[in-house]
Amino acid sequence: MTPGFTGGPLDRADRLRHDAEAVAALARRPDARLLRLGPGYEPQPEGDRLGWGPVEDGTLVFLGLDGGVPCFAAVPEDGMAGSFRSPSLMAALAGLAPGEAATWAAARSVVDWHVRHGFCARCGEATAVIRAGWARRCPRCTAEHFPRTDPVVIMVAEHEGRALLGRQASWPAGRYSALAGFVEPGESVEEAVAREVWEEAGVRVTDVRYVASQPWPFPSQLMIACLARAESDALTVDRTELEDAIWVSRDQVRAVLAGEAGPFVPPPAYAIAHTLLNAWANG
Numbered sequence: 001m002t003p004g005f006t007g008g009p010l011d012r013a014d015r016l017r018h019d020a021e022a023v024a025a026l027a028r029r030p031d032a033r034l035l036r037l038g039p040g041y042e043p044q045p046e047g048d049r050l051g052w053g054p055v056e057d058g059t060l061v062f063l064g065l066d067g068g069v070p071c072f073a074a075v076p077e078d079g080m081a082g083s084f085r086s087p088s089l090m091a092a093l094a095g096l097a098p099g100e101a102a103t104w105a106a107a108r109s110v111v112d113w114h115v116r117h118g119f120c121a122r123c124g125e126a127t128a129v130i131r132a133g134w135a136r137r138c139p140r141c142t143a144e145h146f147p148r149t150d151p152v153v154i155m156v157a158e159h160e161g162r163a164l165l166g167r168q169a170s171w172p173a174g175r176y177s178a179l180a181g182f183v184e185p186g187e188s189v190e191e192a193v194a195r196e197v198w199e200e201a202g203v204r205v206t207d208v209r210y211v212a213s214q215p216w217p218f219p220s221q222l223m224i225a226c227l228a229r230a231e232s233d234a235l236t237v238d239r240t241e242l243e244d245a246i247w248v249s250r251d252q253v254r255a256v257l258a259g260e261a262g263p264f265v266p267p268p269a270y271a272i273a274h275t276l277l278n279a280w281a282n283g
């Protein structure tokens with residue numbers, strides 16, 4: 001199964017981004033379209049497709065070409081309040097055709113980055129949009145700033161046929177998922193996996209293997225899903241990070257992923273933890 005928020009249809013057309021006149025001409029084309037976003041960046045679907053409208057004046061991000069059709073998103077003048085994952089947002093995303101959520105995710109991340117990064121991190125001056133919305137430049141110190149992507153490792157450690165899962169206190173009742181944490185400066189993916197499992201569950205792991213990745217636009221993470229081998233099943237749970245941690249068997253994971261009752265409620269299908277658990281349970 002393809003991870004959520006991947007498989008977008010747009011050609012990002014990076015070759016055009018440096019040419020401001022060419023991008024402005026694309027925006028004036030009668031077939032050019034603007035992604036419609038509601039409060040909290042909610043998509044405004046038409047059926048199972050994203051909703052689009054005519055391009056209007058304003059600060060634009062050139063999302064790319066969809067079969068040659070120029071696609072844009074607008075940075076809201078009033079700095080939209082970026083509400084998080086509301087139930088209505090997740091319901092709207094769940095109803096989209098494959099690939100549509102990927103286009104939305106890219107737009108949501110980069111538009112929200114503009115909203116939150118209007119000033120130079122080096123000197124504090126207000127910065128200007130460049131590269132068709134894919135960077136900002138400071139007019140005072142000339143520093144260029146690029147949209148953030150923050151790497152997060154998310155992993156399932158296995159010990160003798162059982163997988164380690166954890167839950168946070170804020171999650172829906174019964175939900176357990178893969179452990180996860182931000183990659184820190186100076187760390188490899190493998191080192192981040194080993195550190196996070198040790199910190200959160202007190203388990204040493206080796207043999208870290210990459211499985212898949214997905215963008216996670218809340219606001220701009222890149223989730224890097226891995227499997228690892230645990231040296232022991234003795235848990236020392238960090239209660240500031242996790243409410244609980246458990247070991248579950250392949251049969252238990254297969255059952256709950258198939259919608260049957262089991263010892264835990266699995267992560268939702270759009271989360272890469274679901275993809276990861278499926279990969280682990282079904283080989």
Ligand SMILES: [Zn+2]
Nearest residue numbers: 120123138141
């Ligand atoms: Zn500056």
